[in-house]
Amino acid sequence: MNAMSVIDLKGVAIGYGPDAPPVLVEVDLSVERGSFVAIVGPSGVGKSTLLRVVAGLHKARGGTVTIHETNKPGHRPVSLVFQDARLLPWRRVAKNVRFGLEGLPIGAAERDERVAAALRLVRLDDYGRRWPYELSGGQRQRVGIARALAVDPDILLMDEPFGALDAITRHSLQDELRRIHRETGKTILFVTHDLEEAVHLADRIIVLGGSPARIVRDVRNDPGREGGVFREQVEQLRTGIADNYSI
Amino acid sequence: MRQPLKLHTSVALSALGVAVFLLAWEALARSGVVPSGLLPSPSAVPAAFVAEVRAGTWQAMVLASLSHYLSGLFLGTVLGIAFGTAAAMWGVWDAAQAWVVRMLRPIPSIAWIPFAIIWFGVSESAATFLIALTVFWINYYASYAAVRGVDKDLIELGYAFGQGGLIPRLFKIVLPGALPGILSGVRAGLGQGWMTVVAAELFGIAGLGSRMSDASGLLATNIVVLYMVTIAALYGVCDFLFMQVQQRVLAWQK
Numbered sequence: 001m002n003a004m005s006v007i008d009l010k011g012v013a014i015g016y017g018p019d020a021p022p023v024l025v026e027v028d029l030s031v032e033r034g035s036f037v038a039i040v041g042p043s044g045v046g047k048s049t050l051l052r053v054v055a056g057l058h059k060a061r062g063g064t065v066t067i068h069e070t071n072k073p074g075h076r077p078v079s080l081v082f083q084d085a086r087l088l089p090w091r092r093v094a095k096n097v098r099f100g101l102e103g104l105p106i107g108a109a110e111r112d113e114r115v116a117a118a119l120r121l122v123r124l125d126d127y128g129r130r131w132p133y134e135l136s137g138g139q140r141q142r143v144g145i146a147r148a149l150a151v152d153p154d155i156l157l158m159d160e161p162f163g164a165l166d167a168i169t170r171h172s173l174q175d176e177l178r179r180i181h182r183e184t185g186k187t188i189l190f191v192t193h194d195l196e197e198a199v200h201l202a203d204r205i206i207v208l209g210g211s212p213a214r215i216v217r218d219v220r221n222d223p224g225r226e227g228g229v230f231r232e233q234v235e236q237l238r239t240g241i242a243d244n245y246s247i
Numbered sequence: 248m249r250q251p252l253k254l255h256t257s258v259a260l261s262a263l264g265v266a267v268f269l270l271a272w273e274a275l276a277r278s279g280v281v282p283s284g285l286l287p288s289p290s291a292v293p294a295a296f297v298a299e300v301r302a303g304t305w306q307a308m309v310l311a312s313l314s315h316y317l318s319g320l321f322l323g324t325v326l327g328i329a330f331g332t333a334a335a336m337w338g339v340w341d342a343a344q345a346w347v348v349r350m351l352r353p354i355p356s357i358a359w360i361p362f363a364i365i366w367f368g369v370s371e372s373a374a375t376f377l378i379a380l381t382v383f384w385i386n387y388y389a390s391y392a393a394v395r396g397v398d399k400d401l402i403e404l405g406y407a408f409g410q411g412g413l414i415p416r417l418f419k420i421v422l423p424g425a426l427p428g429i430l431s432g433v434r435a436g437l438g439q440g441w442m443t444v445v446a447a448e449l450f451g452i453a454g455l456g457s458r459m460s461d462a463s464g465l466l467a468t469n470i471v472v473l474y475m476v477t478i479a480a481l482y483g484v485c486d487f488l489f490m491q492v493q494q495r496v497l498a499w500q501k
Contacts, residue, residue: 055407080407086400090423090499100408103415133501151408 005068006154006187007031007054012063014046014053022061024050024213029206033068033154036181036188036223038198040237041208047191050208051157054189055080067155074106075152083160085140087132093143094119094128100151118146121180138169142176149184158190162197174200178223195237199223207237287469292476295469304458309477312444312454315371319378319447320440324433326379327386331432334387335394336421348387356381357446364450374447374454381443382436389432393425427500430493437489441482 012027024046031037039047052058053065055078069077079100087096097115106114119125122142132140141161148156162170178201181188192198198205199221207217219237252260269289275281276288299305334341334348356377367373397420405411405420422429448456455474462470 057403057406076409082400082404084400086404088401088404088420088423090426092499099404099410099419102419103409131499133499147408 004032005030006033007189008064008066008068009054010064010066012050012053012065013061014049014058015061016049022212024208026214027063029215031155031187031189033187034185035204036190036202037204037206038190038192038202039206039208040192040195040198041213043193045208045213047193047208048159051080051159051189051191054078054155055157070154072152074104074110075154076100076104077153078155078157079148079151079153081141081144081148081156081158081161083163085132085137085144087140087143087147089132091132092128093124093130093132093135096132096143097128097146097150100147104151114150114152115146118150121149121183122146122176136169137165138173141165141173145177145180149180149186153186155187155189158188160191160193163192163194170197177201199237205237284466284468287472289472291469292473295467295473299470299473305473305477308453308455308458308474309481311371311452312448312456313481315374315378315447315452315454316440316444318371319375319443320382320436322375323379323382323440324386324436327383327432327436328390328429330383331387331390332394332417332421332425335391336417352384356443360447360450363447369451371452374444374452377447378440378443382440385436385439386429386432389435390425390429393428393432394421396428397421397424427497430497434486434489434493437485438482441478441485445478 007030009027009029012024012029013022014024014027015022023044027050039050041047049058053060054067067077087093088099091099094115097118098111101111101114104111115128116125119128122145124139124142124146127135127139127143132143135143144161148158162173165173174197177188180186188202190198190202201223202221203223205217205219205221206215207219208214209216217237273288273290276283276286296305330344334344359377359380360373363373363376367376401420401424402411402416405416410416410419444454445456445459448454449460451457455478459471459474462468462474
């Protein structure tokens with residue numbers, strides 16, 4: 001365990017049923033506070049399920065998952081951004097952002113302030129009264145991010161949040177996310193199947209591969225670079241996945 | 248694919264449909280093909296209406312039926328939604344009551360009239376019971392299907408954001424998510440409830456049904472038609488008001 005770590009996974013194994021063979025085994029991973037970690041790998045390797053294990057939504061078959069909370073009052077240690085935004089269609093935007101705050105021991109004024117701050121952070125200040133159906137795909141995803149940030153989490157888990165968006169919106173939101181990471185200093189665990197996205201965003205990239213899958217590479221990265229170095233990093237990761245990939 | 252009509256076109260076509268229906272009915276009644284005692288003309292109904300209102304009968308019958316209808320509707324709707332939701336949410340409860348539901352559901356409400364009289368006498372409670380029974384099953388099945396159809400991803404969202412406990416899950420995700428389907432059931436119950444009002448009152452409980460029964464015994468078919476039109480109008484008003492509320496409550500749908 002690292003003194004700076006916020007997530008510690010030790011020997012984690014994941015499967016989808018009691019009798020089915022495990023899909024992911026021997027996952028040992030420490031995530032440092034404030035880092036941006038991308039998890040990449042081929043489809044079906046268990047990336048999203050690993051994220052759901054960290055979120056407490058799926059039980060690991062073996063090993064231990066430790067979240068080092070800051071125990072601040074009025075916050076949730078972990079929050080999630082889903083690929084499909086997953087907004088509640090019967091709530092206006094502001095009430096969707098408020099969803100995770102309900103039940104926390106905070107007053108109405110602070111709740112409203114946190115909702116407004118989260119919407120400001122994703123540049124949707126004036127959208128609080130809109131219904132989800134009135135938003136574009138990119139705006140919906142921003143609301144999902146605002147909802148996750150409003151609970152002031154120690155860890156922000158993001159499950160292919162830009163996977164369903166068009167290329168222009170995706171690139172715009174990637175830049176927004178880098179800005180949000182800089183401004184908030186949140187720890188981000190980001191699942192993607194897009195290697196370029198991982199290299200563009202994360203300061204550390206975990207590659208899952210093999211069958212059953214395990215961590216096959218753990219790469220330090222300097223995000224935001226362009227040109228040859230960027231392409232080289234992407235190619236190295238692609239080779240790393242291909243070496244451990246069998247259909 | 249069907250093209251949507253403009254509002255004024257839709258209203259005009261509806262009015263035209265009603266006018267054609269009434270004219271055809273009037274023509275048939277006046278033609279002598281059907282004896283006037285068997286089929287009164289629609290133009291005979293306003294006179295019957297004035298006479299019934301002057302005697303105070305129409306108001307008394309409408310109020311009595313509304314009382315049975317609203318109490319039966321309320322009971323049947325609330326209990327139907329509660330039991331349907333519970334069965335959809337808890338597998339153990341669903342399994343335990345599944346065959347009881349299968350046995351009871353096919354029995355029409357009017358088949359319960361003997362028991363309604365034995366249990367409640369010829370009373371308003373008996374009518375309320377029969378109406379509630381009809382409305383209950385409609386709401387039970389509508390709520391069951393609607394709750395089962397709630398997006399499982401939204402349930403998971405609730406767990407992810409600390410709203411996975413029974414009460415927040417029920418009130419913040421399940422019921423709002425199921426609301427369109429539940430309201431469809433309530434609306435269907437509004438119509439079926441009026442049908443049962445007539446059946447329930449035919450065995451002597453004062454109301455629109457009993458007045459129609461009395462009038463038909465005297466071959467006063469114009470009065471029978473008056474109360475048929477009254478039921479249709481009351482249903483129309485209930486349905487219209489409900490639609491207004493439904494549109495507001497479901498404003499979040501596209």
